[in-house]
Amino acid sequence: MKIQFKRLKKLPSLAIALFLTAIVVIAFTFASISQAKTLPLVLPSWQEGNSKETIIAFVNRVTTETSPSYVPPAERIAVFDNDGTLWSEKPFYFQLFFMADRLKSMEAEHPEWSTKMPYQAILAGDAQAIAQFTTQKELAELLAVTHSGMTVEEFQLLAKRWLKSAKHPRFNHLFTECVFQPMLELLDYLRANNFKTFIVSGGGIDFIRAFAEEVYGIPPEQVVGSNLKTRWEEEDGKFVLRKLPELGSYDDKEGKPINIDLHIGRRPILAFGNSDGDLAMLQYTASGERPSLMLILHHDDSQREWAYDRKSNIGHLDKAWDEAERRGWTVVSIKRDFKQVYPFN
């Protein structure tokens, strides 16, 4: 030992310092390389293949400053349908389960509902009949009846409470867990590339706002949906907005681009939908001056989710599918492209 210490003493202190510095630098380099290797890969729940490649190639193209297709961050607007695109929509729109529970809580005051459609079917829990209520008229009426009378804050509390307890009948998981894991990853991936992500849904704007921030990372101001009008009221010296049983706008079909213009004020460069209700939004995105990516989610996996398209009343995918084939839009297959469907799988 003594000999070794003497040897060390003979080395100039500066050389020792340099040696120690080199070790630290090498250690840090290795640490960061191994960290990079353990970072999650891009879109891990997406199968390798055309859909994933198309998405990544598009994002690379519009975010590469030297690319002729470069789009400045402020214009990277991405719009997503909700029902059937970000979460499932079977056996019927999840919001209809909420409406059914709301109707049950109001049933005593409305004896006339027991013989009147669509109330009768919903109160009887007739799933097959409920699945038929998909027209604008029926949905708008149910929205008006079940989502009005309270202030906008009271509605948020009602919806949030319901979403924390109500479960999907097939999976016995919260409805907010029946969201598509690959879509959650896509939203994150786009935001990491400075896209601003919006929901543009036929569903009720306030209902979606009750969970979109927590579940999708999409804040209320980036949610566009069907809405009821509100009334300005003073209540015990406080000012509130009360939801009225009167439709403001129905955010479906051409209502989607119209509301995109009203709420966002510029054309998206990426749109993702799953039904004919999304066709106008996809066409609007495709008609912009900028490079754009249009995607349609095809429900073709009855084992892990559901399989439906041209003949379905909910999530009816017919004209939009034809248009996708004609225009070369990307049709994403749940069966082929989703390694994992739900976060709980």
Added chain:
Amino acid sequence: MKIQFKRLKKLPSLAIALFLTAIVVIAFTFASISQAKTLPLVLPSWQEGNSKETIIAFVNRVTTETSPSYVPPAERIAVFDNDGTLWSEKPFYFQLFFMADRLKSMEAEHPEWSTKMPYQAILAGDAQAIAQFTTQKELAELLAVTHSGMTVEEFQLLAKRWLKSAKHPRFNHLFTECVFQPMLELLDYLRANNFKTFIVSGGGIDFIRAFAEEVYGIPPEQVVGSNLKTRWEEEDGKFVLRKLPELGSYDDKEGKPINIDLHIGRRPILAFGNSDGDLAMLQYTASGERPSLMLILHHDDSQREWAYDRKSNIGHLDKAWDEAERRGWTVVSIKRDFKQVYPFN
């Protein structure tokens, strides 16, 4: 010299290294202190005083994590009126100058305007008469006539071209230069503290969107305003939205909180206005559960800007002023609180 070198050699290398390190640390410390001193002070165009102190104290309160008044970044919503709050509104709303130029370009096709109000006064350039057109009915009609017929993209081009050339008659500066320097600083200061800044204006949403991003740093999706309805159209295989001569919503008075709920979906914690048209927005902000700051800009400087309040038809400040005094809202005085009014001063 030789003696000194010998002395240095006698010092252990380690001591020299420590000495050099100490010098470097001291140098960096001084550099960062002097850098902090040369950084622009907060809100440099605001006079020291109650208004500036109130703003800074509020921002500190809601951004200090250990404060009971802490507000998470996602909920730091700040809403600003535009006319008379972010830029001037005299001799009349700047958008009326744009409307007048639009009417002149359309005059040949409308011989009936030469004898019909409000067209007659505007085409004759009768400033005093124009300043009287401030009712919702008149403004909505002028908006409908001058802002419709084209696609939303064509309107953006029209408005942008006009804003790049039209000048304010009093200052001979672009209208977009007649913005309040202290308000530009306030917007920046709030954003630096993770507030999301929105415009909520009675002015046309598309007109404001034509300059808000460049001038205020506020993107189109954070602009709320009065709007015309649009129609979905196919044009040469491309899909466009055409602006219709039909009012969608008039974003003034209770229309402001109603549209804040529709577009933003949560209550602001800071609201800044200047007239009775902003009262409902201020009351809505004040009625929230969170700590909130309500501000009113008082135009009391006829030398550098204009002086008007209770008796003015444009920027009528009467009930909101009384409410501000009653509730302890902050009344900002241009004369007293603005060191500098416009960026060009």
